[in-house]
Amino acid sequence: MDRLILADTERREIKALLNVSMDIDLNETKDFELSVHRSAWDDTYQYGGYIFKPGTEIGGRIGRLNTDTALETVKVCGLTWRGMLNRKVIEPPAGQDYRRISGELHEVMKELIEPEFEGLFLVSEADTGVTVKNHKFERYTDLLSGIIKMLKSVKYKLRITYQEESQRAGYVLVEAVPIIDYSSQIELSSDSGLDFQLNDIRNGYNHMIVAGKGELAERNVFHLYAWPDGSIRKTPYYTGIDERVYVYENTSTETEEVEEKAREEFAELMNRQEFTMNTSDLQMEVGIGDILGGRDYLTGVYMAKPVENIIYTTDAYGTMNVEYQLEGED
Template identity: 30%
Template sequence: MVELIITDSNHVDARSAADYTLDCAWGKEENDFELVVSGASTIDAGAYIYIDGSECGGVVDAMEDQLAAGVSTLTYSGRTWHGMLANKILEPDKGKDYLTVSGTASTVIGSLISRVGLDSVFDAVVPPDGSGDPSIKQYQFDRYVDAYTGLRKMCAANGLKLRLAYTSGQVNIWAEPVAHYGDSIDSDLIDFDATRTWRKPNHLIGLGKGELRNRIVSHWYADSKGNVTQTQTFKGLDEIAQVYDYSSAEADELAKNTKKKLQDLQSEGEVKVTVHEDSGIVFDVGDTVTARDNLTGITVNATISKKIVKVSGGVMSVDYEAE
């Protein structure tokens, strides 16, 4: 039986619930929950709901009241802890182009939490497993990125993942090394549908400002390894050329963006990954899993991008999305 704790509007534990239905998601997009609790009592606006010691929980933002045949069904919804972070923006300091950080993970995360005004909700801690406080190397955030995306990208750039857990009236938040699941686990852990493209666009012609003969033109080429330069490798039948229209760009900007566009086109194809929730392994957002098809030799490395926890009838199920 998975017990749900419900607080009052002051975030003091008010009661627990055993008979409820919960759908809680975090990671890429969503970062919200929906809750139906059996019984006649209501939940305060702004209350917390949580499963103690877990990452599952958040703040109540809305209620839907459905009355049918004299019986009301109340559905509560709100932001998960992750959604609270996603609704805050990391801005550069006044007079600065970018926000940059470095130091121990707990110190950096703590300063960022305080920066967005959530230090009354979150407490930056060292990993509770005793592995030590990892380091964040000099990191530059995207301009005006939301705090959740920014924290996750910062962690990923340092081989870490962002973890949260509600305990003792506070949401503990920390960074720990990403877990990689590959040859050490069952190869049936994930399924994939992969499309491999051997010959991709290898010549991109960027068109910038100007008209007719005066228009700025920038040529970029990709070689067999996907390296992009201004030296042509493929010709004749092997050349696959495309035009990149960027009519507002000056020469420098056009060259930079045409090169980047061709680099983006060098992906070998598309992959759709399904992670089996009955694997017996608990993944976190940011962990990686690997699968290989021995027939084709294709190996897929997938990153867990979303975690969806559902509780119904006292039984918890966990689904994952990967990319």
Template identity: 30%
Template sequence: MDLVLKTSDGTDLMVLSPESADFAWGKDENDFELVFPDAPNQPRFERWGYVYAEGTEYGGMLTRVKSEDGLVRWRGPTWTGMLARKVLVPDSGQDHLTVSGEANAVLRQLVARMGLGDALAGSTEDSRIQVRGFQFELYCDGYSGIRAMLASAGAKLRVRHDGERAVLSALPVRDWSRDEEFDSDLVDVLVDDDAQFVNHLVARGQDEKQNRVSAELYLDERGNVSETQTYKGVRERSEYYDYTSADRAKLVEDGTKRLKDYYAKAQSVSVTLGASDDRFDIGDVVGGTDQRTGISATATVAKKVLKVDRYGTATVSYETE
């Protein structure tokens, strides 16, 4: 993998050979660090420049340099980090930003909207994926907004540098758990399953005594919340929920969220992906079976970390959610 240093105006300068490199993408971080020995023959830091590996998502913008303990550390946001450092603001007079159209065309619009065209580009290919009236969460960052937008269309974001800019494209999410080529030994599934979670919420809101706003909320075995009881007798587990300032709508809204949180914690299944190669994208689905309990589970790839050592050996680790 050749990691190239590029000036802020787009001129390639040299291939870099750092002591180590660390890139992260996904639910957090979205930044990178290159480490060089503090020596006269080392490359000079290029403020507002870029590093990239052509044909990959490895790279980003150089914004920070730090010297310490005989080392020089170059840092900055990855391509996804550049998106994450922007806020998607609605147009004047609009409550939310809403987009529609072919997914790559929408990505091109969003890159332009965020003023990132010097470093990023939306693919010009037809993704055959349609975004239909997607409404962004108010004042979300560009990266989480794009991920949510594409997820609503069953898609994921892929970034690949073409030698000039990092190109964003939309691809269908790949469910590796259904792929015969997937090695299930790469996945470790751990289960924590509690059958008697809180499934009945005795909720009380504003006013006093017999005039208090009330709601009886129930969970079923699939995690759905309603006002119809399914768990009864010895299987019922109830809890009092006191929210003195809530009207009934707010009481039901927050009570429903509380019950769903109980359900999620009771059905805890963690999926760890042990692959060390760059095979999976953020948004892909992986899965496996806990051989001790027979319970199967899937999870979404939420973060990737690439580490490169002084010999150029690259390893990738993943986090799921």
């Protein structure tokens, strides 16, 4: 592993971290844990200080120290950069139901991110050439989820790297970049030396009755229907023996948001494909949001899934293991 750096609360570099083990979960728990041997401990590990590996997403801000005199190590823990974005909220403007935004991707990201972080997070100045128009964020969504969902709507993803500076403190560079669909370039199979599990579900629900607020005949009720292409529509396709009905009740969500929540729930219940891959031996560099695909030549089943999380672990000698988790994988 290249240098893992410890910096103070002003992001001034203190030292390279040697002989420490690390576990950093970028996008699920969104935190990191360093194990420092008690004999190597000193007061340079500060609350509000930083760790980072320059040029990568590996890094975050120290927020917790865990010490146990019965153990030989001290745990230094904190949030990843995504974890910090996750702790901010996109609020609707006063008097409005939703926050809406329009413009070039980096311009709108700059408006959302930079005021929250006092120079720590900087959005790229490059023009992506891609815009959103009147994009509506969910009410009080966290900043990370809101931005990822916005970018995904135009087939982009979030890229985060820590940038070193020679004359001033470094910063976290945030960029919007296109999602790479590796499944259209490289077909992974058992011939690649990778094991994976494919689950092709054809007996899911295809008719959802949505029951929202209200009582009895006055209750807000409408219907959603799954179609063979995976879309959700207001008109039915499956009937008779092939129809499978699910009742979704939601009396706590505002009426105008019920359909959005119902569609999200429906997508988890209808016909779908589940794909889990042992990616520990994956010999390619992929980012969160990129798409991997695999085929079982025996059954002919093929499917593709986006990478949802990356976990890095190192031992005290700096040997790194990388685990890629796909969407829907525990």
